[in-house]
Amino acid sequence: MEIKKAVIPVAGMGTRFLPATKSMPKEMLPIIDKPVIHYVVEEAIASGIDDIIFITGRSKRSIEDYFDDSPELESHLHQKNNDKMLKMIQDISSMVDIHYIRQKEPRGLGDAILTAKKHINDEPFAVLLGDDIIVNKKPCTKQLIDNFQKYGRSTIAVEEVPLEKTGSYGIIKGKAMDDSLYILEDIVEKPKPEDAPSNIGAIGRYVFTPEIMECIQKTAAGVGNEIQLTDSIRLLKEEQKIYAYKFTGKRYDTGDKVEYVKAIIDFALKNEETMEQIKEHITDLNL
Incomplete structure (x- = not known):
């Protein structure tokens, strides 16, 4: 099946960038003249996605405004004959079909994804976290989609991380199929270096079969009293194979x-x- 839908969770509080994120979503922090979230949406579109579901929270309204029409600005640019800038602004609001679902309280990444269950409608889908920018000629999400279409199973993006930073990632144990692909054997949320099964961490890109939603529903609160996506992935692993793919590209964790x-x-x-x-x-x- 083709992957045409993507979930982009953007409900996080952005505490690492306080006080800037007190009134501004971390996903709207600019990289020169475009916010981080713009690059994430561009990656989804370049990967063949045409339907995006943002999972938002309080104080995230500016993300909706950014991808919406801006009649006053467009009128101003038209009057100034600034056709190049006018086209750029109009293109932003017509990039892709976008829907917004609010996560009423911050209960973790798993819970955020679960809020999109009805919209996903039992289809495979991609997940892109809103603070990772990944630069490569072939988008990271497209790499995962290609692997999904080859094997028909959920695929998560991974990379080698410094051992001292394992406490910031879901760390995998995997059976290597080749230099870049693993069959997932286990995944542990934010382990101490001495407890980590490897130094290969999951980053903010996933392609899931729809069964992940049922696994999230079965997942009890874990680290931080939140519904951890890694715990749901472990449940899914008991039902079907999951692949971990060492993507190619340069990743920036803008959080x-x-x-x-x-x-x-x-x-x-x-x-x-x-x-x-x-x-x-x-x-x-x-x-």
């Missing part, structure tokens, strides 16, 4: 301050308007 700054620098060095001045500035720093 991390250092990674966010790295993303800005790297994107600025590729931007025609900013690249030369940023290169000069870096040279002048004489680091």
